[in-house]
Amino acid sequence: MLSTQFPAAAERLFYLDLCFHHKDPQSSTKHKGYTLPTTRQARILEALDLEGYGAIKIDSDLGSGSNDQPSTLPLPATASVPKSESAAKLPSLWIVQRKSPKPNYSNEFFRISESKTAGYGAYAKKDLYGGDVILREAYLIKSTHNDFFDTYERLEEGSKTILQALHMHDGLKIGTSRIQGIWETNCFAISDHQAALFPIAARFNHACSPSQKVLYEFDEKNDCIVMTVKADHVAAGEELTISYGNDWSPLMLYHLYGFMCRCGACPGLSEAEVMRSSAQW
Numbered sequence: 001m002l003s004t005q006f007p008a009a010a011e012r013l014f015y016l017d018l019c020f021h022h023k024d025p026q027s028s029t030k031h032k033g034y035t036l037p038t039t040r041q042a043r044i045l046e047a048l049d050l051e052g053y054g055a056i057k058i059d060s061d062l063g064s065g066s067n068d069q070p071s072t073l074p075l076p077a078t079a080s081v082p083k084s085e086s087a088a089k090l091p092s093l094w095i096v097q098r099k100s101p102k103p104n105y106s107n108e109f110f111r112i113s114e115s116k117t118a119g120y121g122a123y124a125k126k127d128l129y130g131g132d133v134i135l136r137e138a139y140l141i142k143s144t145h146n147d148f149f150d151t152y153e154r155l156e157e158g159s160k161t162i163l164q165a166l167h168m169h170d171g172l173k174i175g176t177s178r179i180q181g182i183w184e185t186n187c188f189a190i191s192d193h194q195a196a197l198f199p200i201a202a203r204f205n206h207a208c209s210p211s212q213k214v215l216y217e218f219d220e221k222n223d224c225i226v227m228t229v230k231a232d233h234v235a236a237g238e239e240l241t242i243s244y245g246n247d248w249s250p251l252m253l254y255h256l257y258g259f260m261c262r263c264g265a266c267p268g269l270s271e272a273e274v275m276r277s278s279a280q281w
C-alpha cells in the first residue's frame with residue numbers, strides 16, 4: 001500500500017527542493033533588539049509610505065503583533081534572478097506575516113483564490129515580468145522534523161489556527177496526525193535540517209519544470225521566503241506555480257506528495273500507473 005510505504009518525513013525533507021540556501025541554521029538570529037510594530041503602528045508606517053524598508057506588515061486585524069516576533073531591517077530582496085524594469089521601479093516588499101487562517105490573500109501582484117489545478121492557488125493580478133518580487137513572507141513555524149510537535153506546542157493559539165487551516169494531502173502514512181500531515185504537505189526545506197511553513201507561499205501549486213512561473217528562495221538574514229517571477233512574462237489571470245522539486249516525474253510527486261499532477265505541462269499520471277508503481281514502493 002502506498003500509505004505504508006510513504007517515505008519518512010526526514011527522508012522527504014532531504015528530497016525537498018533545495019532552492020533554499022541556508023548554510024548554517026545555528027547562525028540564524030532573530031534581529032534582536034528590533035520591535036515588531038503592532039497592527040496600528042504598521043498601518044501608520046504604511047500611511048507614511050515606508051514600504052520598501054523591509055518592515056513586517058501584519059496583514060490582518062486578527063494579529064496584534066508582539067514584541068518577541070522577528071522584525072526586519074531594510075534589505076534588498078535576495079532572489080538571484082535579474083530584476084525586470086517593472087520590479088526595479090518598485091520598492092522592496094514588506095515582509096508579510098500572515099495572521100488570518102483564511103486562505104484568501106491578495107497583494108499588488110497576485111491573489112490566492114480557488115484554483116483550477118487543485119484547491120487554492122495563486123493568480124497574477126496584473127502582467128508580471130521575470131524578476132518581479134511578488135512575495136516576502138515571514139514563517140509561521142520553523143523546526144526540524146524531529147522537534148516539530150514540541151515547536152508546534154509552543155505556538156500561540158492564533159498561529160495554531162492558521163496552521164490547522166492549511167491543506168493536508170491524501171497520501172500520508174496511516175496514523176499520521178493532521179497537524180503532522182499539514183506540516184509535511186506545506187513546509188519548505190530551508191536547510192539540511194530545518195523546514196519552515198509560510199502560510200501564503202504554501203498555497204502555491206506545483207508545475208513541472210521548466211514550466212513553473214515562480215522561483216522561491218529563503219532570505220536567511222530576514223528569515224523570510226522570497227518569491228520571484230521566473231517566466232519572462234506572466235499574463236494577468238494566469239496561475240502562478242512553483243516547482244516542488246526540479247526534474248521530478250509525476251510518479252515521484254505522487255509518492256512524495258500524494259497528488260496526481262495536473263499542471264498541464266507534464267503527461268500526468270493514469271490510475272493504472274499509480275497501481276503498478278504502488279506495488280513497488
Ligand SMILES: C[S@@+](CC[C@H](N)C(=O)[O-])C[C@H]1O[C@@H](n2cnc3c(N)ncnc32)[C@H](O)[C@@H]1O
Nearest residue numbers: 118119120167169202203205206259261262263
Ligand atoms: C502546498 S499545497 C498547495 C496549495 C493547495 N492547492 C491548497 O489548496 O492549499 C500542495 C497540495 O496542492 C495540490 N497540488 C499542488 N500542485 C498540484 C498539481 N500540479 N496537480 C494536482 N494537485 C496539486 C496537492 O493536493 C498538494 O498536496
